[in-house]
Amino acid sequence: MIEITVWCTGVIQDKEGRDVCLVLTEAAFNEGKFTQAFDNYVDLPDRINVQVRKYARISDTVIENVFEYENHKPNIIGVTEATIMKGINVCYGIQPGSVLVINTTKDPEELLKYVPAKQKKNLKAVATIDALGIAPEQLIDYSGSEGAEDASAIGGGLGAAMAGAIAAVSGLVKKESVLAAAANRTAAKRGYDEVKIKQL
Amino acid sequence: MKTRFKKYTVEIPEEMAIPFAGIVESPKPNGEQPMMLTGGWRIYRPVIDSEKCVMCKSCVLACPDATVLLVDGGNKIGFNLDYCKGCGLCTWVCPVNAIDRVPELDFEDGVPFQDALFLLPHVEALYAD
Numbered sequence: 001m002i003e004i005t006v007w008c009t010g011v012i013q014d015k016e017g018r019d020v021c022l023v024l025t026e027a028a029f030n031e032g033k034f035t036q037a038f039d040n041y042v043d044l045p046d047r048i049n050v051q052v053r054k055y056a057r058i059s060d061t062v063i064e065n066v067f068e069y070e071n072h073k074p075n076i077i078g079v080t081e082a083t084i085m086k087g088i089n090v091c092y093g094i095q096p097g098s099v100l101v102i103n104t105t106k107d108p109e110e111l112l113k114y115v116p117a118k119q120k121k122n123l124k125a126v127a128t129i130d131a132l133g134i135a136p137e138q139l140i141d142y143s144g145s146e147g148a149e150d151a152s153a154i155g156g157g158l159g160a161a162m163a164g165a166i167a168a169v170s171g172l173v174k175k176e177s178v179l180a181a182a183a184n185r186t187a188a189k190r191g192y193d194e195v196k197i198k199q200l
Numbered sequence: 201m202k203t204r205f206k207k208y209t210v211e212i213p214e215e216m217a218i219p220f221a222g223i224v225e226s227p228k229p230n231g232e233q234p235m236m237l238t239g240g241w242r243i244y245r246p247v248i249d250s251e252k253c254v255m256c257k258s259c260v261l262a263c264p265d266a267t268v269l270l271v272d273g274g275n276k277i278g279f280n281l282d283y284c285k286g287c288g289l290c291t292w293v294c295p296v297n298a299i300d301r302v303p304e305l306d307f308e309d310g311v312p313f314q315d316a317l318f319l320l321p322h323v324e325a326l327y328a329d
Binding site for chain 1: 238239240241242243285286287303304305311312313314315316317323326327
């Protein structure tokens with residue numbers, strides 16, 4: 001089972017972080033895999049700019065732990081705002097061979113200094129993508145993180161570019177599946193193509 | 201016409217006077233609470249140009265978290281970066297545009313780094329190797 005944790009800023013990028021998980025799981029589901037995508041209220045996500053986690057799980061077999069609402073040992077980390085890494089260890093608990101994908105204009109080497117040595121040895125690759133430059137529209141969702149109504153399409157903003165980048169780095173799902181799952185097809189395609197990868 | 205109120209003058213001793221904007225030095229008997237630090241939320245850091253500043257203290261009043269401080273004996277404006285969330289209200293209220301917003305990643309320091317997540321003991325066991 002592959003566990004994905006996406007870090008995003010509260011309220012401002014709440015929907016985008018959720019979209020990364022939803023696009024990847026929908027793409028994997030259409031390829032015939034078993035998936036879960038969920039939020040957790042543990043980070044108190046109603047506060048603007050607080051660091052929030054969104055989760056997804058993708059597996060070839062049936063996922064049995066349906067009552068654990070947190071990925072304790074993730075394999076893929078997404079960060080939709082690079083500044084989060086300066087304040088918190090986003091890679092906490094990662095498995096050996098994990099990948100880290102960050103939304104920033106900087107190079108992957110510049111952001112590695114915010115990963116402590118204990119987690120750095122488990123990283124397989126670090127990648128950066130200028131997702132905000134590709135898809136600057138962000139839907140600010142003041143209704144909070146508890147579901148509520150989400151009338152806008154899934155994967156309309158920078159979440160689509162991030163999902164494309166994660167697919168390219170990890171090889172988790174095919175490119176065509178991601179493009180089909182995201183509403184903003186161009187952003188997902190550019191995210192897949194323009195991601196800067198550094199293998200460790 | 202006779203007034204209903206008498207005028208009183210109260211002499212407040214120096215040590216009992218309330219400081220500007222009600223900011224008092226908190227005693228912190230248990231030290232800093234690392235779980236409560238909000239410096240990591242900040243995306244843009246406020247940076248003040250002391251030459252432009254006219255010491256109107258609008259930013260001190262505007263800050264929702266009391267992180268704008270009077271330093272240097274009350275002659276300068278400083279920031280408590282452990283708690284500043286980077287909301288930008290100080291920049292917004294400044295009448296002389298002395299406070300700039302600079303991306304936090306341009307600086308090396310200033311943010312308290314959380315090496316581990318704050319978890320309850322039984323959840324911490326799930327994260328352990």
